Amino acid sequence: MESAHAIDMPESKKANGSGKGKAAVGAPAAAVATTKATPHPRGGWKKGVAIFDFVLRLAAIGAALGATATMGTADEILPFFTQFFQFEAQYDDFEVFMFFVIANGLVSAYLVLSLPFSILCIVRPHAVGPRLLLLIGDTVMMALTIGAAAAAASVVYLAHSGNPNANWLPICQQFGDFCQSTSSAVVASLIAAALLLILIVLSAFALRRRT
Structure with missing residues (x-):
């Protein structure tokens, strides 16, 4: 029972950590893509x-x-x-x-x-x-x-x-x-x-x- 408990806890932490890491890495990429996709035109009135x-x-x-x-x-x-x-x-x-x-x-x-x-x-x-x-x-x-x-x-x-x-x-x-x-x-x-x-x-x- 102790060995099973020791095995389950690292796996759940690793899974949670892996999900958070993917979300953290994916969010800036989406923000950058959105910024590049909608450029702001400047200088037309000048x-x-x-x-x-x-x-x-x-x-x-x-x-x-x-x-x-x-x-x-x-x-x-x-x-x-x-x-x-x-x-x-x-x-x-x-x-x-x-x-x-x-x-x-x-x-x-x-x-x-x-x-x-x-x-x-x-x-x-x-x-x-x-x-x-x-x-x-x-x-x-x-x-x-x-x-x-x-x-x-x-x-x-x-x-x-x-x-x-x-x-x-x-x-x-x-x-x-x-x-x-x-x-x-x-x-x-x-x-x-x-x-x-x-x-x-x-x-x-x-x-x-x-x-």
């Missing part, structure tokens, strides 16, 4: 943001180039003039307008050069370096664009309304085409600044989200 970024940059290039070209070609000569004197208005008669042309030209060049980095963000949506570089560059160019547009807008306002306190007469009644061109250039520059602001928000959002 690629969409990068594509939208590229489209907005093309629009901003058009707005900035339009502002530069419109202001740079603003010129009007009045039909009445004498042999020694003629009434003419050009953009380079105003230093503010010259600064406006240079600033928007620089912004246009930057936006063209930023296109390869925007394409890189489409190809590699999770890349942090190109996105951070675009964020910094867009911020600087937006500040430059807003500064140039605000300075030019103040001169355009004086050209339209004048300043009676300083005895500055409005000139847009005579130089209507010139004022129309300068006003259109300022509007185009403000549109470019608004697009740059949207680009900054998109870049910041893409950098902040990690999933």
Whole structure:
């Protein structure tokens, strides 16, 4: 009886231990198989943001180039003039307008050069370096664009309304085409600044989200 009891007890423990061992070994394998079978897609929305970024940059290039070209070609000569004197208005008669042309030209060049980095963000949506570089560059160019547009807008306002306190007469009644061109250039520059602001928000959002 003692020998039978001694034989039965190890066999039951061994059987129980063997069952537990198989369950312990089998559970992680099933968990790993389940994890591999249901992969979690990541980065799809970042690629969409990068594509939208590229489209907005093309629009901003058009707005900035339009502002530069419109202001740079603003010129009007009045039909009445004498042999020694003629009434003419050009953009380079105003230093503010010259600064406006240079600033928007620089912004246009930057936006063209930023296109390869925007394409890189489409190809590699999770890349942090190109996105951070675009964020910094867009911020600087937006500040430059807003500064140039605000300075030019103040001169355009004086050209339209004048300043009676300083005895500055409005000139847009005579130089209507010139004022129309300068006003259109300022509007185009403000549109470019608004697009740059949207680009900054998109870049910041893409950098902040990690999933």
